[in-house]
Amino acid sequence: MYQRILVATDGSELSEQAVTSAIDLALLTQSELFAVKVSHHQSAGYFEGSLLLNQMDAARLRDEADAESQRVVDAVKDKADARGVKKTTGIVVRSEGVSEAIIDAARVHQCDLIVMASHGRRGIRRLLMGSETLHVLTHSHTPVLVLR
Template sequence: MFKTILLPTDGSDLSDKATATAMEFARLHQSRIIALTVIQPMLLPAMGDGGAVLEAGQYETQMQDAARDHINKVAAAASAAGIPFEGFIAMSASASDEIVEAAKKHGCDLIMMASHGRTGLSKLLLGSETQSVLSHTSLPVLVLR
């Protein structure tokens, strides 16, 4: 039924739990996993201790390295479970838009993603990528907490 699963990951503990669940789900359904990490571009100079500004190139390099680590963790889990896997890194100001587009581009028939479950002011300020994905895709979305 679900042959291609999109698994967005941000490297958090919650994403790691979602990865474990996705591997078991994919194994049971003989599915393949498409993992995606979205890097958001630096919009403003990041101020470090003492007022030092993080250079945009340095920021991008650090984010690319972290994103590769996130994808590699999913790749290792897929390899250990014998699950077909592809991993991608994208740069976008909107992670949710990138997730929806990646699902279309790769012919996914399910999106499995973790939700941090933010409420109140933190949800208002940080937004909800999961809610945005739910609002902008016609695919089934399995939300894991």
């Protein structure tokens, strides 16, 4: 059925439910599991309406985001290993585009399923900000399992 399952996580409670389901599915199908966390790096510029940071502060913030992302995927790996998943790989992707990074990771690691949570944005927030999950659903060539 499935050989390689990618689970996208952001460390939130909802994505933890997706992680648990992905682990269950990996155990059921004896699949490898790839836990992906995108370390979202915003570019620092003058026209973004953000605070201006010097290079050292910007680098420190990126390093902190990367360390937190690594902690999240390490926790997924530990949980999967404890449950008996045959092989789990934690991947941190540094990117400005979350959904594109998830799709690329699934392609690069030859995954045959992406598991992710729906983040439940509704109304004007969804219209203005979009949905990373919806973008993955509509642009991925890999099947996507969305959990609510």
